[in-house]
Amino acid sequence: MKIIGLIITIITGAFLVYAAADFPAWADPNSPASTYLSPYFIENSMKDTSVPNFVTSLLADYRGFDTMFETTVIFTAGLVCFILLRISGGKEPETSHYRHVLTGVTVTLKKGHKIPESEDFERIDDLWTPPDLIIKTGCRLMIPFIQLFGLYVIAHGHSSPGGGFQGGVILGASIILLAISHDLRTALEKMREKVVAILCPIGVSIYAGTGALCLLLGVNFLDYSALASVLHVDPIAARSHGIFMVEIGVGIAVMTTMIWIYNNISSAGKYNQGL
Amino acid sequence: MDILVCILLFSGLFFLTAGSIGILRFPDFYSRLHPAGKLDTLGTLLALLGLALFNLQHFSLGALLTSLKIMLIIIFVFVASPTATHAIVDAGVRAGLAPWTKGEKRR
Numbered sequence: 414m415k416i417i418g419l420i421i422t423i424i425t426g427a428f429l430v431y432a433a434a435d436f437p438a439w440a441d442p443n444s445p446a447s448t449y450l451s452p453y454f455i456e457n458s459m460k461d462t463s464v465p466n467f468v469t470s471l472l473a474d475y476r477g478f479d480t481m482f483e484t485t486v487i488f489t490a491g492l493v494c495f496i497l498l499r500i501s502g503g504k505e506p507e508t509s510h511y512r513h514v515l516t517g518v519t520v521t522l523k524k525g526h527k528i529p530e531s532e533d534f535e536r537i538d539d540l541w542t543p544p545d546l547i548i549k550t551g552c553r554l555m556i557p558f559i560q561l562f563g564l565y566v567i568a569h570g571h572s573s574p575g576g577g578f579q580g581g582v583i584l585g586a587s588i589i590l591l592a593i594s595h596d597l598r599t600a601l602e603k604m605r606e607k608v609v610a611i612l613c614p615i616g617v618s619i620y621a622g623t624g625a626l627c628l629l630l631g632v633n634f635l636d637y638s639a640l641a642s643v644l645h646v647d648p649i650a651a652r653s654h655g656i657f658m659v660e661i662g663v664g665i666a667v668m669t670t671m672i673w674i675y676n677n678i679s680s681a682g683k684y685n686q687g688l
Numbered sequence: 689m690d691i692l693v694c695i696l697l698f699s700g701l702f703f704l705t706a707g708s709i710g711i712l713r714f715p716d717f718y719s720r721l722h723p724a725g726k727l728d729t730l731g732t733l734l735a736l737l738g739l740a741l742f743n744l745q746h747f748s749l750g751a752l753l754t755s756l757k758i759m760l761i762i763i764f765v766f767v768a769s770p771t772a773t774h775a776i777v778d779a780g781v782r783a784g785l786a787p788w789t790k791g792e793k794r795r
Contacts, residue, residue: 542782545774545775545778547771547774548771548774548775548778551767551768551770551771551774552771554767555764555767555768555771558764594775
Protein backbone atom coordinates (compact mmCIF):
# COMPACT_ATOMS: atom_id res chain seq x y z
CA MET A 414 0.00 0.00 0.00
CA LYS A 415 2.81 2.35 0.93
CA ILE A 416 4.60 1.62 -2.34
CA ILE A 417 1.47 2.39 -4.38
CA GLY A 418 1.16 5.68 -2.49
CA LEU A 419 4.79 6.49 -3.17
CA ILE A 420 4.37 5.78 -6.89
CA ILE A 421 1.25 7.99 -7.10
CA THR A 422 3.06 10.78 -5.26
CA ILE A 423 6.09 10.58 -7.55
CA ILE A 424 3.92 10.59 -10.68
CA THR A 425 1.90 13.58 -9.44
CA GLY A 426 5.09 15.40 -8.52
CA ALA A 427 6.58 14.68 -11.96
CA PHE A 428 3.45 16.06 -13.62
CA LEU A 429 3.65 19.19 -11.48
CA VAL A 430 7.30 19.77 -12.38
CA TYR A 431 6.51 19.10 -16.06
CA ALA A 432 3.63 21.62 -15.96
CA ALA A 433 5.73 24.17 -14.06
CA ALA A 434 8.31 24.14 -16.86
CA ASP A 435 5.74 25.87 -19.10
CA PHE A 436 5.30 28.78 -16.68
CA PRO A 437 6.80 32.15 -17.62
CA ALA A 438 10.06 32.91 -15.84
CA TRP A 439 9.98 34.50 -12.41
CA ALA A 440 9.10 38.22 -12.66
CA ASP A 441 9.25 38.06 -16.46
CA PRO A 442 8.09 41.49 -17.74
CA ASN A 443 6.84 39.90 -20.98
CA SER A 444 4.58 37.33 -19.32
CA PRO A 445 0.84 37.78 -20.02
CA ALA A 446 0.11 38.67 -16.39
CA SER A 447 2.55 41.58 -16.35
CA THR A 448 1.73 42.86 -19.84
CA TYR A 449 -2.07 43.10 -19.63
CA LEU A 450 -3.54 42.40 -16.21
CA SER A 451 -1.31 44.15 -13.68
CA PRO A 452 -0.96 47.44 -15.60
CA TYR A 453 -4.72 47.52 -16.10
CA PHE A 454 -5.41 47.19 -12.39
CA ILE A 455 -2.68 49.66 -11.43
CA GLU A 456 -3.89 52.29 -13.89
CA ASN A 457 -7.66 51.88 -13.64
CA SER A 458 -8.30 51.01 -9.99
CA MET A 459 -8.66 54.66 -8.99
CA LYS A 460 -10.80 55.45 -12.06
CA ASP A 461 -13.11 52.43 -11.64
CA THR A 462 -13.55 52.18 -7.89
CA SER A 463 -12.01 55.35 -6.33
CA VAL A 464 -9.93 53.09 -4.04
CA PRO A 465 -6.26 54.11 -3.95
CA ASN A 466 -5.07 50.75 -2.61
CA PHE A 467 -5.53 48.59 -5.68
CA VAL A 468 -4.88 45.39 -3.76
CA THR A 469 -8.13 45.98 -1.88
CA SER A 470 -10.09 46.90 -5.00
CA LEU A 471 -8.70 43.84 -6.77
CA LEU A 472 -9.57 41.58 -3.87
CA ALA A 473 -13.06 42.79 -3.09
CA ASP A 474 -14.27 44.14 -6.42
CA TYR A 475 -12.53 42.79 -9.54
CA ARG A 476 -12.43 39.26 -8.13
CA GLY A 477 -15.11 39.56 -5.47
CA PHE A 478 -16.46 36.06 -6.13
CA ASP A 479 -13.16 34.49 -5.15
CA THR A 480 -12.98 36.46 -1.91
CA MET A 481 -16.58 35.58 -1.09
CA PHE A 482 -15.79 31.90 -1.28
CA GLU A 483 -12.55 32.42 0.65
CA THR A 484 -14.69 33.83 3.45
CA THR A 485 -16.97 30.82 3.12
CA VAL A 486 -13.96 28.50 3.39
CA ILE A 487 -12.91 30.24 6.62
CA PHE A 488 -16.44 29.91 7.97
CA THR A 489 -16.43 26.23 7.03
CA ALA A 490 -13.14 25.73 8.90
CA GLY A 491 -14.69 27.15 12.06
CA LEU A 492 -17.85 25.10 11.57
CA VAL A 493 -15.89 21.88 11.07
CA CYS A 494 -13.90 22.50 14.27
CA PHE A 495 -17.19 23.02 16.08
CA ILE A 496 -18.85 19.90 14.67
CA LEU A 497 -15.85 17.65 15.22
CA LEU A 498 -14.81 18.82 18.67
CA ARG A 499 -17.75 20.29 20.54
CA ILE A 500 -19.11 17.91 23.13
CA SER A 501 -22.73 18.89 23.59
CA GLY A 502 -24.94 18.12 26.55
CA GLY A 503 -24.23 19.65 29.95
CA LYS A 504 -22.19 16.76 31.32
CA GLU A 505 -20.64 17.95 34.56
CA PRO A 506 -17.05 16.98 35.29
CA GLU A 507 -16.39 14.54 38.13
CA THR A 508 -14.71 17.18 40.28
CA SER A 509 -14.56 20.95 40.05
CA HIS A 510 -12.27 23.34 41.86
CA TYR A 511 -13.10 26.59 43.57
CA ARG A 512 -10.78 29.05 45.23
CA HIS A 513 -11.63 31.28 48.18
CA VAL A 514 -10.13 34.57 47.01
CA LEU A 515 -9.57 36.12 50.44
CA THR A 516 -7.72 33.21 52.05
CA GLY A 517 -6.41 31.41 48.99
CA VAL A 518 -7.93 28.11 50.11
CA THR A 519 -8.79 25.75 47.27
CA VAL A 520 -11.93 23.66 47.53
CA THR A 521 -12.47 20.55 45.43
CA LEU A 522 -16.11 19.63 44.93
CA LYS A 523 -17.42 16.30 43.82
CA LYS A 524 -20.19 16.09 41.25
CA GLY A 525 -23.53 17.30 42.55
CA HIS A 526 -22.28 19.38 45.47
CA LYS A 527 -22.48 23.15 45.56
CA ILE A 528 -20.47 25.93 47.16
CA PRO A 529 -22.18 28.42 49.50
CA GLU A 530 -23.67 31.45 47.77
CA SER A 531 -20.82 33.91 48.05
CA GLU A 532 -18.89 36.35 45.90
CA ASP A 533 -15.61 35.23 47.45
CA PHE A 534 -15.38 31.92 45.58
CA GLU A 535 -14.09 31.79 42.03
CA ARG A 536 -14.12 28.79 39.74
CA ILE A 537 -10.57 27.70 38.77
CA ASP A 538 -9.07 25.26 36.29
CA ASP A 539 -7.66 21.84 37.14
CA LEU A 540 -4.15 23.03 36.34
CA TRP A 541 -4.40 26.33 38.13
CA THR A 542 -1.44 28.66 38.48
CA PRO A 543 -1.43 31.77 40.67
CA PRO A 544 -2.50 34.88 38.73
CA ASP A 545 0.45 36.90 37.50
CA LEU A 546 -0.06 40.62 38.02
CA ILE A 547 2.43 41.73 35.35
CA ILE A 548 0.98 39.56 32.58
CA LYS A 549 -2.62 40.35 33.47
CA THR A 550 -2.05 44.10 33.74
CA GLY A 551 0.08 44.22 30.60
CA CYS A 552 -2.53 42.38 28.56
CA ARG A 553 -5.41 44.38 30.01
CA LEU A 554 -3.55 47.53 29.02
CA MET A 555 -2.92 46.36 25.47
CA ILE A 556 -6.16 44.60 24.50
CA PRO A 557 -8.31 47.76 23.96
CA PHE A 558 -5.62 49.31 21.77
CA ILE A 559 -5.19 46.08 19.82
CA GLN A 560 -8.93 46.08 19.15
CA LEU A 561 -8.86 49.74 18.16
CA PHE A 562 -6.01 48.96 15.77
CA GLY A 563 -8.01 46.06 14.34
CA LEU A 564 -10.94 48.37 13.58
CA TYR A 565 -8.50 50.88 12.06
CA VAL A 566 -7.03 48.20 9.80
CA ILE A 567 -10.51 47.16 8.62
CA ALA A 568 -11.62 50.73 7.99
CA HIS A 569 -8.37 51.78 6.29
CA GLY A 570 -8.18 48.86 3.89
CA HIS A 571 -9.00 51.37 1.14
CA SER A 572 -5.97 53.59 1.46
CA SER A 573 -3.32 51.61 3.34
CA PRO A 574 -2.30 47.97 3.74
CA GLY A 575 -5.03 46.08 5.52
CA GLY A 576 -8.62 45.06 5.07
CA GLY A 577 -11.13 42.63 6.44
CA PHE A 578 -8.90 39.58 6.73
CA GLN A 579 -6.03 41.30 8.54
CA GLY A 580 -8.27 43.39 10.79
CA GLY A 581 -10.39 40.36 11.64
CA VAL A 582 -7.31 38.38 12.63
CA ILE A 583 -6.13 41.23 14.88
CA LEU A 584 -9.55 41.48 16.55
CA GLY A 585 -9.70 37.73 17.05
CA ALA A 586 -6.17 37.66 18.44
CA SER A 587 -7.09 40.26 21.06
CA ILE A 588 -9.80 37.96 22.46
CA ILE A 589 -7.42 34.98 22.32
CA LEU A 590 -4.84 37.06 24.22
CA LEU A 591 -7.48 37.63 26.89
CA ALA A 592 -8.13 33.89 27.06
CA ILE A 593 -4.40 33.15 27.39
CA SER A 594 -3.54 35.84 29.93
CA HIS A 595 -6.62 35.32 32.12
CA ASP A 596 -8.53 32.12 31.45
CA LEU A 597 -11.02 30.77 28.97
CA ARG A 598 -13.96 31.56 31.24
CA THR A 599 -13.13 35.28 31.26
CA ALA A 600 -12.89 35.34 27.49
CA LEU A 601 -16.19 33.45 27.17
CA GLU A 602 -17.87 36.04 29.39
CA LYS A 603 -16.81 38.77 26.96
CA MET A 604 -17.56 36.76 23.83
CA ARG A 605 -20.13 34.06 24.44
CA GLU A 606 -20.25 30.90 22.40
CA LYS A 607 -23.67 31.69 20.97
CA VAL A 608 -22.59 35.20 19.96
CA VAL A 609 -19.58 33.76 18.15
CA ALA A 610 -21.65 31.08 16.45
CA ILE A 611 -24.26 33.61 15.29
CA LEU A 612 -21.82 36.35 14.22
CA CYS A 613 -19.75 34.03 12.04
CA PRO A 614 -22.49 33.21 9.49
CA ILE A 615 -23.72 36.81 9.75
CA GLY A 616 -20.31 37.98 8.50
CA VAL A 617 -20.55 35.70 5.49
CA SER A 618 -24.16 36.77 4.91
CA ILE A 619 -23.17 40.44 4.90
CA TYR A 620 -20.81 39.68 2.02
CA ALA A 621 -23.27 37.53 0.10
CA GLY A 622 -26.12 39.91 1.01
CA THR A 623 -24.27 42.87 -0.51
CA GLY A 624 -23.91 40.84 -3.70
CA ALA A 625 -27.56 39.79 -3.61
CA LEU A 626 -28.61 43.42 -3.07
CA CYS A 627 -26.82 44.34 -6.29
CA LEU A 628 -28.64 41.47 -7.97
CA LEU A 629 -31.98 42.80 -6.68
CA LEU A 630 -31.18 46.26 -8.02
CA GLY A 631 -30.93 44.82 -11.50
CA VAL A 632 -27.21 44.34 -12.23
CA ASN A 633 -24.73 41.50 -11.88
CA PHE A 634 -23.93 39.82 -8.57
CA LEU A 635 -21.38 41.90 -6.58
CA ASP A 636 -21.48 44.81 -9.06
CA TYR A 637 -21.45 47.50 -6.38
CA SER A 638 -22.17 50.38 -8.77
CA ALA A 639 -25.87 49.52 -8.36
CA LEU A 640 -25.67 50.69 -4.73
CA ALA A 641 -25.44 54.26 -6.00
CA SER A 642 -29.23 54.61 -6.01
CA VAL A 643 -29.49 53.31 -2.43
CA LEU A 644 -26.61 55.34 -0.99
CA HIS A 645 -27.25 58.48 -3.09
CA VAL A 646 -23.67 58.76 -4.37
CA ASP A 647 -22.20 58.44 -7.85
CA PRO A 648 -21.56 54.88 -9.13
CA ILE A 649 -17.77 55.03 -8.67
CA ALA A 650 -17.98 56.11 -5.03
CA ALA A 651 -20.65 53.44 -4.57
CA ARG A 652 -18.13 50.78 -5.55
CA SER A 653 -15.82 52.09 -2.83
CA HIS A 654 -18.65 51.92 -0.27
CA GLY A 655 -19.60 48.45 -1.47
CA ILE A 656 -16.03 47.27 -0.91
CA PHE A 657 -16.18 48.69 2.60
CA MET A 658 -19.43 46.82 3.39
CA VAL A 659 -17.89 43.62 2.13
CA GLU A 660 -14.74 44.19 4.22
CA ILE A 661 -16.86 44.54 7.37
CA GLY A 662 -18.49 41.19 6.64
CA VAL A 663 -15.09 39.56 6.07
CA GLY A 664 -13.75 41.11 9.30
CA ILE A 665 -16.62 39.76 11.40
CA ALA A 666 -16.36 36.29 9.85
CA VAL A 667 -12.58 36.04 10.29
CA MET A 668 -12.64 37.39 13.87
CA THR A 669 -15.30 34.97 15.07
CA THR A 670 -13.77 32.01 13.27
CA MET A 671 -10.43 32.62 15.02
CA ILE A 672 -12.15 32.75 18.42
CA TRP A 673 -14.36 29.76 17.59
CA ILE A 674 -11.44 27.54 16.56
CA TYR A 675 -9.35 28.60 19.57
CA ASN A 676 -12.18 27.95 22.04
CA ASN A 677 -12.93 24.53 20.62
CA ILE A 678 -9.34 23.33 20.36
CA SER A 679 -7.99 24.74 23.63
CA SER A 680 -10.80 23.26 25.72
CA ALA A 681 -11.11 20.06 23.65
CA GLY A 682 -14.72 20.99 22.91
CA LYS A 683 -15.83 21.10 26.55
CA TYR A 684 -15.67 24.87 27.07
CA ASN A 685 -15.02 24.41 30.79
CA GLN A 686 -11.34 25.26 30.94
CA GLY A 687 -8.72 26.35 28.46
CA LEU A 688 -4.97 26.21 28.26
CA MET B 689 19.50 66.43 12.36
CA ASP B 690 21.09 63.85 10.06
CA ILE B 691 23.81 63.19 12.60
CA LEU B 692 21.25 62.62 15.36
CA VAL B 693 19.29 60.19 13.17
CA CYS B 694 22.50 58.34 12.30
CA ILE B 695 23.54 58.09 15.96
CA LEU B 696 20.09 56.73 16.92
CA LEU B 697 19.95 54.23 14.06
CA PHE B 698 23.46 52.95 14.62
CA SER B 699 23.07 52.62 18.37
CA GLY B 700 19.80 50.77 17.75
CA LEU B 701 21.61 48.52 15.29
CA PHE B 702 24.39 47.96 17.84
CA PHE B 703 21.95 46.87 20.54
CA LEU B 704 20.06 44.57 18.14
CA THR B 705 23.33 42.96 17.02
CA ALA B 706 24.50 42.57 20.61
CA GLY B 707 21.15 41.02 21.47
CA SER B 708 21.43 38.50 18.64
CA ILE B 709 24.98 37.57 19.67
CA GLY B 710 23.78 37.27 23.27
CA ILE B 711 20.99 34.87 22.32
CA LEU B 712 23.57 32.66 20.60
CA ARG B 713 26.28 32.91 23.25
CA PHE B 714 24.52 32.75 26.63
CA PRO B 715 24.49 29.33 28.29
CA ASP B 716 20.85 28.61 29.18
CA PHE B 717 17.19 29.50 28.71
CA TYR B 718 16.88 32.28 31.29
CA SER B 719 20.12 34.05 30.48
CA ARG B 720 19.29 33.84 26.78
CA LEU B 721 16.00 35.59 27.41
CA HIS B 722 17.92 38.42 29.05
CA PRO B 723 19.39 39.85 25.81
CA ALA B 724 16.25 38.83 23.91
CA GLY B 725 14.02 40.86 26.21
CA LYS B 726 16.15 43.86 27.06
CA LEU B 727 18.44 44.57 24.15
CA ASP B 728 15.85 43.92 21.46
CA THR B 729 13.43 46.30 23.15
CA LEU B 730 16.05 49.02 23.47
CA GLY B 731 17.38 48.46 19.95
CA THR B 732 13.89 48.63 18.45
CA LEU B 733 13.08 51.77 20.44
CA LEU B 734 16.22 53.59 19.30
CA ALA B 735 15.92 52.52 15.67
CA LEU B 736 12.23 53.50 15.48
CA LEU B 737 12.95 56.82 17.19
CA GLY B 738 15.60 57.47 14.55
CA LEU B 739 13.08 56.67 11.80
CA ALA B 740 10.45 58.94 13.35
CA LEU B 741 12.96 61.82 13.42
CA PHE B 742 14.12 61.09 9.87
CA ASN B 743 10.52 61.20 8.70
CA LEU B 744 10.11 64.71 10.16
CA GLN B 745 12.89 66.25 8.05
CA HIS B 746 10.45 67.57 5.46
CA PHE B 747 7.84 68.79 7.85
CA SER B 748 4.17 68.38 6.86
CA LEU B 749 0.96 67.17 8.45
CA GLY B 750 1.24 63.76 6.78
CA ALA B 751 4.81 63.29 7.97
CA LEU B 752 3.81 64.31 11.48
CA LEU B 753 1.01 61.72 11.46
CA THR B 754 3.38 59.00 10.27
CA SER B 755 5.87 59.92 13.00
CA LEU B 756 3.08 59.82 15.59
CA LYS B 757 2.17 56.33 14.41
CA ILE B 758 5.80 55.27 14.79
CA MET B 759 5.77 56.71 18.31
CA LEU B 760 2.67 54.62 19.05
CA ILE B 761 4.54 51.52 17.86
CA ILE B 762 7.37 52.47 20.23
CA ILE B 763 4.94 52.65 23.17
CA PHE B 764 3.40 49.31 22.16
CA VAL B 765 6.82 47.60 21.92
CA PHE B 766 7.82 49.18 25.23
CA VAL B 767 4.83 47.54 26.96
CA ALA B 768 4.51 44.30 24.99
CA SER B 769 8.10 43.09 24.75
CA PRO B 770 8.94 43.02 28.50
CA THR B 771 5.52 41.51 29.27
CA ALA B 772 6.09 38.73 26.75
CA THR B 773 9.58 38.06 28.11
CA HIS B 774 8.20 37.95 31.63
CA ALA B 775 5.50 35.50 30.55
CA ILE B 776 8.11 33.20 28.96
CA VAL B 777 10.33 33.28 32.07
CA ASP B 778 7.26 32.68 34.23
CA ALA B 779 6.31 29.63 32.15
CA GLY B 780 9.90 28.34 32.46
CA VAL B 781 9.90 28.67 36.25
CA ARG B 782 6.50 27.00 36.55
CA ALA B 783 7.56 24.15 34.31
CA GLY B 784 10.41 23.55 36.78
CA LEU B 785 13.41 24.44 34.67
CA ALA B 786 16.41 25.04 36.97
CA PRO B 787 18.65 28.00 36.17
CA TRP B 788 22.18 27.40 34.93
CA THR B 789 24.98 27.77 37.49
CA LYS B 790 28.67 28.32 37.00
CA GLY B 791 30.64 25.22 36.06
CA GLU B 792 27.76 23.41 34.39
CA LYS B 793 27.69 22.55 30.72
CA ARG B 794 25.85 25.05 28.52
CA ARG B 795 22.50 23.81 27.25
